[in-house]
Amino acid sequence: MNLTSALARLLIFPGLLFAVPIAWFFLWTERKAVAVMQERVGPPFMQPFFDFIKLMGKRVPERSGIGGRLMKALPLIALASSAGAVGLLPVLPASGGFTGDLILLIALLEVPSMCLIAAGFSSRSIFGEIGSSREAILSVAYNVVFLLAIVSIAAAQHSFRLETLAQLPASPMRWLGVLAIFVCLPAKLHLNPFSVANAEQEIYAGPLTEYAGHELALWNLAHGLEWVAATGLVATLVTPRVGIWWLSIVLFAVIAFAVVLLLSVVATWTARLNIDSAVRFYWRCALVFIVLALSSTLFLRLHS
Amino acid sequence: MKMLTMLLQNLRRGSLTVRFPARPAVSEDYRGLVCFDATRCSGCSMCAFRCTSRAITFRNSKTDYKWSYEPGQCTYCGACVEGCQSNALTMEQACPPVYLAPGALKTSYTIQRNPPAPKPAAPLPAQGANSAAGDAA
């Protein structure tokens, strides 16, 4: 893996240039699916693109001091890490480029949440502080389940490499892990029922209250790329490997799209849980998952 | 689960939305802008008296009166229409239009008063008075 192929992977495919339209497409799909299920007509197709361009054209409030510099830098960090997370996905089988590591992907997926929390606190607005503390609590809760799921999948297949994992045939442990990851996705992507961090009726806009203009555009773009990376992770773990290379790309895309639709259905179906219920849900989920994982491992070990 | 079946039903039924710029119809007795018919107005100023928000103003003078109406001040209650004895006021059955400057929709009418009837030139004929006096006696 050399520098040019790494840069190509980061910036062109499946990196920024390719992933940004896909991110906008996924954002539109979620809004349109929610609208159609609510018997409305949703936004037109290019809506996230229009929102982005419009936000780039707005004036940004002046910021001062260390907090101000931090506020300016944080959306860039979030965008860079979610673009990196997308770049790590092994869309093409055996393509070289980044030797994708699952732990690196998880770390890069965590950075936007951390940036969001830091942004809320550094904006010195009360709404930002409340939103960030809720996001931090929720992050602790769902990360337990998320990391447990990842570790169990990797341990079951004896490898942390994404490409190896993608190519090995699935096992029951992997399906269990994928289910656990799917349960964590609404919290990661700020969807109902775990959208307590950006609860508009309660805390105005949560951590991003003081952001405007191009900074807000970058935050929304980072959020879109998080969608792509998270659904891409699930698709990587689920897609069966077929010999023909373009068919596996198509399958990857279809499964990622199906995950987006499923998440939209869950978002429309449920109401927002408050922070206590959300944390309790995730701790119970962790308990259930641990019991199931341990018992299935023992079962398989006893059988073989 | 009921929610899920509701979502699936919604998916099947399609959208209920009225696409912009079409608008859904207003109901039968919708109270919109007040329309003034100058030919029927008798100048009693009952509408200005009953108006809850002083949207209708009435300025009187010897020879004419000025009736004006400011839709931006109006609360569309219909009290003026109910109070008008000569049916000069009706309410339009449509939404009032959007405007860009304050007072843009104000309408006013200046209506000439009818000149007063001329005094009778001659006194009443004397015959009628004598015969009435003759009958009474």
Added chain:
Amino acid sequence: MCYSRRHSPWLFHMNSGSCNGCDIELVASLTPLYDAEQLGVCLQGSPRHADILCITGPVTRNSVEAIKTVYGQVCGPKAVVALGSCPASTNVFIDSRVLEGPLNKHIPVDVFVPGCPPRPDAILQGVAKAVEILAERRTNKAANGEELA
């Protein structure tokens, strides 16, 4: 850019002492029959995120400072829509001693939507008008055309 601004109006709703009738109708414009989202309208949680400020209510004395602060917090090219008869002219509260007069005494208003309360489709028309006005504005100018620093 003008095209994008025309297709992505983000609203922030503020109540300056209204009876809530106009607020209810504004939120009703997000329901399936009227669906503001077909125009790209999104009701935002923070004034900094929004382009169009929708204000209801006759401006009470307690809310004048709040209105001016929020107007200052809306960034970039912005437009103001006065919903209902109250911000246009204080409506039935004309003799009240706690009101500070119609809204355009304090901030520049672009579109007035008459009605008490205005129907949601009238609100959407008002928003569409405001969006057209907004799309023509340049980023560096204040709402009444003077240059900002």
